[in-house]
Amino acid sequence: MKLASLKQGRDGQLLLVSRDLQRAVSAADIAPTLQAALDQWHRLQPLLEARYQALNQGQLQQSFAFDPSTCHCPLPRAFHWADASAYVNHVELVRKARGAEMPASFWEEPLMYQGGSDTFIPPHDPIRLADEAWGIDLEGEVAVVTDDVPMGISAAQASHHILLVMLVNDVSLRNLIPAELAKGFGFYQSKPSSSFSPVAVTPDELGRHWRDGRVHLPLLCQVNDELLGCPDAGVDMTFNFFQLVAHAAKTRPLGSGTIIGSGTVSNRDSSVGSACLAEKRMLEILTTGQASTAFLRFGDRVRIEMLDTEGRSIFGALDQLVEAWQPDG
């Protein structure tokens, strides 16, 4: 099943989107919003599924052409957005880039921080920030959405609590990170509002590409229509999503609609490129002694997408301009 949220009010209007992303139909009569659907998923899922099948079979007169630019993130705001750094290769490279050591324990226990979830940026809206000097970067990631997860769950049990998969741009302000992390409380100002792909999909939509708690497909990341990288999200993911959900639920239950992110997708094989500029810059430093790639500038365009093996977009694309933020603008 593929779901989206038409921009409407604060929480959007729930849409079902056809497998080929060509058509959509409202599901607002089943659940007004995706959060409402997630809150009663096990009761509503069969109703949504039946309409989704009819949509794919072209049986719904009320369907309309799907336009991702009219969509908010699948969850326009969420009660919990926790982002991991499951590609430990990326963590190691980024730490090197800022001259910080990486403890060996990072290979054994996931890193996870909690991100702002009250003001997500729609996937085709501009990313507006006040200052280029903050070092604006994209982070291409995969995320899952859970139902209610009991505290203390095992990774094996957690596998039954993943309802949806989507893509993320975890916008990061690289030049604010060192001072903020030095304070010891983790990221806050250095992680502004994130964005998600226009469409969230149930894991079955990924077929054989969803296995072992990982999405085994390349994540295409472009800046200004040039390929930044296409690392495979299933490769070098040290902690899978089952482990990440279990980590998140160790000392508290998770509410329905919790979003758990993978962290920047990153492969050891650097020939596939990167899903963020910080990693590209680090690879440049390791190769030539200095970074030649700049962070994002106002006017730059970021595109993140995942295609299936036949080249069809699964989640729709995040496609965003970086713009100067103006007060009251």
Added chain:
Amino acid sequence: MKLASLKQGRDGQLLLVSRDLQRAVSAADIAPTLQAALDQWHRLQPLLEARYQALNQGQLQQSFAFDPSTCHCPLPRAFHWADASAYVNHVELVRKARGAEMPASFWEEPLMYQGGSDTFIPPHDPIRLADEAWGIDLEGEVAVVTDDVPMGISAAQASHHILLVMLVNDVSLRNLIPAELAKGFGFYQSKPSSSFSPVAVTPDELGRHWRDGRVHLPLLCQVNDELLGCPDAGVDMTFNFFQLVAHAAKTRPLGSGTIIGSGTVSNRDSSVGSACLAEKRMLEILTTGQASTAFLRFGDRVRIEMLDTEGRSIFGALDQLVEAWQPDG
């Protein structure tokens, strides 16, 4: 105005509570939930205010006796819960307690982390955790709730965006903190679900005790009916709530219903006691060379409340047993 959320569904039913906390009346016909009220506060506030006045004047036949044990937190779940450490005295003591240095910059820029907001614990429900060895502690705090706050706002402008004030128990797992903070991503597992006072109040309810972005009243913290401390929330608060909201909004807007916490209330005058056990233990170490107070044990009871100068409870009390968590229990 005083507001609460009767336990009902995931987001509670909006109640108005009389100034003396004796009577309550549903406001669900004005807004079904507190979040819904906050989402349209400037339109709904006059309607709520009119009913609140009638309630206080004993004019509402449909009012009923207010019972805080039937209440969830004012926001049973929230889209943003960011907690500061605005009483830098506390930060310095707790760092000393774990042998860590405090940088001088902590006096100049607020510390802030984002907490779990999807599964708050109702103010009279037990705090259930799996392991006493985690070092379970209370943290008595004050928090504010904002409307929509634009990105980049100044502290002066932020003063107009504070809609509600409430109390917090920011439950902390002291023995998980050192290893978690050493990873550099801040608190996650070491900060399980938090609790809030049964009643949230508009700042005008605090009268002259709300000034300079601070609540100038003692916060009563008890463990097993013994006073742990009553530090004044208006004293030694290095950063006021206006500064904390501005800090939170530096690189992103804040959505309506954002909760910003003060961090553990703490006064330099140690004769007033503490709002958490970690601080009490540190003071013991400084005085006698070792900590004699244990962290919370299963069966312990925590009570946090704030009284006005006439001894009347303003927010109702958080009153919670600490219990062993059992799977599916």
